[in-house]
Amino acid sequence: MSSLFAPAEGSRPEVLAGLVHGVAVGCPLLVGVAVGAPESGALACLGTYVAAFTNKGGPRGRRTAGLVVAATVNALAFWAGELVTGLFLLALLLLIALVFLASMGEAVHGTVARLGTMPATALLAGAGQAGTGPAAGRPGYAALLVLAGGLWYATATAVLTPTPRLRGVLADVAGPYREAAHHLARTAAATHRADDTGHARTVAALRRAEAAARTLRGPGGDERLAGLVEPLLHRAAELVDLAAALAWTGAPPEAVRREFTAAAAAAADHLDRTARLLTHPGSAPPSPVPEPALAELTRACDALRARVATGHAPYEVLARAGRQRRLLVRIDAATATARHRAAAVAYASGTRLHPGAAPERGFDAARLRAAMTLDSTTYRHALRITAVSAAVFALVGAVGLPHGEWATLAVLRVLRPQFGATLQRAGQRVAGNLIGGTCAALLIAGVSGPAALAVLLFAVISAGFALRPVNYTFWVIFGTPLVLLLGDVADPGDWQAAFERIGMTVIGSAAALLGGYLLWPTWDHDRLAERTAEAGRAATGYLDTTLDRLVRPHDPARPRPALRADEARRTAEGALAKAWASQRQARTEPGHDPAAVASAAIALEGLAELMEHLGALGAHATPAPPYLPGLAEYGAHAPAALTAKSPQERAAHADAVSDVVDGMRLHLAGLHARRLAELEAHGDDDTPTRRALRAGEPVVVLLATIAECVGRLSRRPW
Template sequence: MSRRRSWPQLFAPVPGMRPAVVAGLVNAVAVGLPLPAGIAFQHPVAGAWVCLGAYVTAFTNKGGPRRSRTLGLAVAAVVNAAAFAVGEPAFGVWPLTFVLFAVLVLIASLGDRLHPWAGRLGTMPATALLAGAGNTAPDQGAAAGTALLVLCGGLWYAVATVLLTPAPRLGPVLLALAEPYRLTGQRLARIAAARPAAPEDHAQAVQAQARAAAAVKALRGQGGDEHLAARLDPLLTGAAALADQTGALHTTGSPPPAVASACARAATVLSARLLRIGALLAHAPTGPAPAASPRQALDQLARACDLLRSRAAAGAEPYSAVARASRQRRLLVRIAHEADRAHVRAAGLPESLRTTRAHPAPPPRRGFDRAGLRAVLSAGSPTSRHALRVTLVASAVLAAVSALGLPHGEWATLAVLRVMRPRYADTMERAGQRVAGNLIGGTCAALAIAWIHDPDVLAALLFAVITVGFALRPVNYGFWVVFGTPLVLLIGDVSDPGDWRSALERIAMTVLGSAAALLGGYLLWPTWERGRLAARSADAAAAAAAYLDAGLRRLLSAGSPDGLGTAPEGAARARAAAEEALAAAADAERRARREPLPDRAAADRAATVIATLYGLVADVTALASVTGPGPAGAHVPVLPVFAAHAVPALTGPDADRRARDLAVLTGALDEMRIHLEDLHTRRQAELAAGREAEDTPVRRAIREAGPLVELLERIGVRVGQLARLPR
């Protein structure tokens, strides 16, 4: 279960994110180069202002095709410079000050919901306005010159990114494609070690698969590269198949003791195989090859299963153990075959493919959506509440620090803009990251300002800070604050050298602004996850029930000539909807625990429901792995009865109705167990009669019915657990 995040966890990497080393170097040159240039030409203050213009524009860099990216950066440079130019004169007229600032913050808070340009510019125009207000130019000409330098910095950044940003390559796509293989290999290793799985494992696998699919999909479309996408599609499909087969293996439970060692060895070898495929795709060191090949490990498992079958023929082992071991061996064989195909495809990719230029299709152009804007601006819209909340709190802090004349008060206002999030739990986390990052980074900057007086050393230090800061920015916001704070302070030290006290004053203003953000977020229309946790859990349960219904209908219709039931596409859509709803519920549960005065009992109940639903979705997904080319449920009696009552037992309107459906469901499972035990008894007799190697009808029936009955029993148990929970 989730707990309130500790200080070290505030700097935990975001799942799926890696350091952007190339982006760090590009930004170091584009943002940091004007400073040493200004020092070299004996105009360090001018270099600092150009550097600041590039820095503010860097935050509007959303990537994308080179032409649209450069145009966006140029427009952002002009807008930011205009806001900076207005800043100083506007702050002499108080009503105009707050109208301008409030409008800019409101537009930034509405973001993409208002217009794509509003989302791209974000809070940077408001930031530039505050920076302009802090500029104390001696006359209007000097102020205009400073604004022009800021404009030059933004335009320089746009040009520098054209020259320095490498063309998009396939390397990041292959990295995204490698992640599902790596996670599946790790999950298989946990199965081999008999370690329990957590709901987070499934969520991480789903997110990794979605990122890989999105990366490959970006190559498609008009202007994209269909040939490369088609070449990577089999690897994407193979990753999904391996994840599902590994999930099906997990649902079979622990292997019988007689084959446990051989089964664990085979799973360990296959885990190493999948990790090796991920390393091949990521162009990472693959490490030494395993001591045993998958074929050798599976041959050992086959011999262990044969020995177990012989013991069953002698009456020393129940045939149910034989059936389970055979089921696990078949799944491992499927995983091995799929891994072999994936390994051949990954190894067959030419070494030059990583550096091959990718041609992603340009994103669709979006215009002004009036209907969407009206919906966003409605009184009950979370977006409008958040926009008003940020605007009011930021404006109030700006008024307070201006009225009190607090030095560097703009840092308090900036802290509000950076900290406040739509959900209060996220605001609390951001506040912790902002304060911790400023304390660490600001203290280091104060020491550097006090000790370093050589401009060349200062410029070199600034280059290193920008490189590391922008490289780690995608990994965690806390890392960015640690390096972003000294970055701004060191730029400011060029115009006011040796003033280390300013760093301490800015840290104090950051703490003040973060505290104001926490207080304002708590008092003004807060969005509490604990109030929506029950609804999120109910949505996840409904989506899981729809997926269960689709899976059972598909099972009933498999191989039927009339084609009735749920098509694979329908089942896939139901699965995607269930996984999305579960991810939203799990996210709400984690946030609810981080809120002040959390309802831990409600969060624990939600965590129990979510974990059970994750298991139910995994079991339904495993049903697809046991359906053969023929009617999969032909050897399972009363399967239609089970299918007719499973979903009502989960979603019934009242407890009595759910209890009646659950009783029918339990009776159907009892009949299935009796039927399977009878098949095992008959097969035991066949083994005693020397028909061990013969593929008799009884053996085929066990092969078809055994896995299904086991999965349906697991589904029945989970449905019963959910049905008995209070609503």
């Protein structure tokens, strides 16, 4: 049940957009009330409502032109719905055509994709409205009101929608800094766990920030602003991996625990304030300087070194404390650089952006023919949703159920290409309708007068559109009262209609589930194994390029190793995200194999852990890598342990990796012994042994952890 209300990842309420829609959608009703024609105002409000769903953003001129087209098409569809009332077969054929075209989307034309199912919605609304209210005896009058509402919406949004500014991009850029701060705070509080999703959330925030910043390099972008923002993204990427590397060093030694906790908490606070500087340049408080906490940690490490020199503490404890201190120093340096750059770019946060319009696909007969095969997911879905919506329309029409158009609308809103997504959407739609419809019934019964309803509608519209990006259930909770209260303007006090429409929504949602199950279903559990294998291959590619960067940082035959590793990482992240999405949907589908789904989840968790370790390893990459015996053999055997065909071959490669790690540990043990002998005479000197340990030990620790992860994955093939 909680998943029905879970916010979408990276989403946030769009309060300003909600207020703009409150004015743009609610104003026609207010005008109608003011001039004594609330029913006409409600029809115009309906026109704004269906136009709002075709608003896909973009440059002002292109957006407004698209909304004018949408208003016209929706008004024509509404008029057609009025005309075909009583002509059941013709109404059915029109519905079939509109639904099929909407489902094919860009395979037909970019405009068709932008209009979506709104023309079909307007057709159903026109059929339900015909012969009632101000349209009675006045053919086409209601359609003109719908057109006027749509044109008003296009005009109002052109005037009220603020021009995009750099602060919107900076708000996205602040995301990875904020998430990295939370990750560090959990590390400081010793609440980081092996199954912690903090790193995954931080990486997802980083990718969203990169996508937002790409608009600065695109058509209509600003190269100067891009030059200011991109270094912030580079620092964010560095901090993401440094935070992961620190988290995987484990708990700090008891001798420095208090100082480590204070230093990590100060670093987290420094990061969080940097994020606030990006989102609220004028109100961000001055950042505390974390050097005192780092100085305390350094003194604690020096005291621990003295105890190790006298044999009162093992050297391994000092080595771990040293690794953690050095990572915190690097985090502090990267954060200080990021804060300096954030302060430099914050002054430009109000700069207007003028992004170019994305190209829109025109009609291409060859592309359409290629898409119209049963091998195409789009075509199968188009056939499925067309058949189910037509069947529901015919059924409720034949039985004569009141408000039957709501059942057909539920099909259009609920049925998705995958059954698991359909099941989730059905739950959200029904839950939202039950909550929103009940609230609407209470409001209809308790509130009289169109003026009070108009004020209520403004609040409902604003809240609904503000929360629409967060979760579909929230939108339905507010969207249902919106439509029901509009209907109450034409038929005051009919609170029973709310429950009739809830019943129609349940029928439509059930029909969508049945159709999704019976008609050319696309099962995620059927493709889960393939997507898990794709994620495994992509993660192996990331492992290979990361190790290659470590083994051969200056190989002329393999230029730009950091860039290749980053490309491999992004490919692996995308493949893993698709596999996780299939796994989540598969476990809700009927007929799935629970053991297979659970096995896939274990494999994906292992791959996610491997990728987090690789990111942490990348944080230790240097132009001159440390000498480590067997590093080349490790780089050859580790990927092979995941890709070899037979279990015996995979096991042999995994054992070879373990043997290489044992050799590296022996090498470190020798360095530890030499360093321990140096401590008394050269405790603070930067000797070659100390430098070798400083560079090599964190790499060996991570390689050992990666070897364990590879060993587990090699026993569970995908």
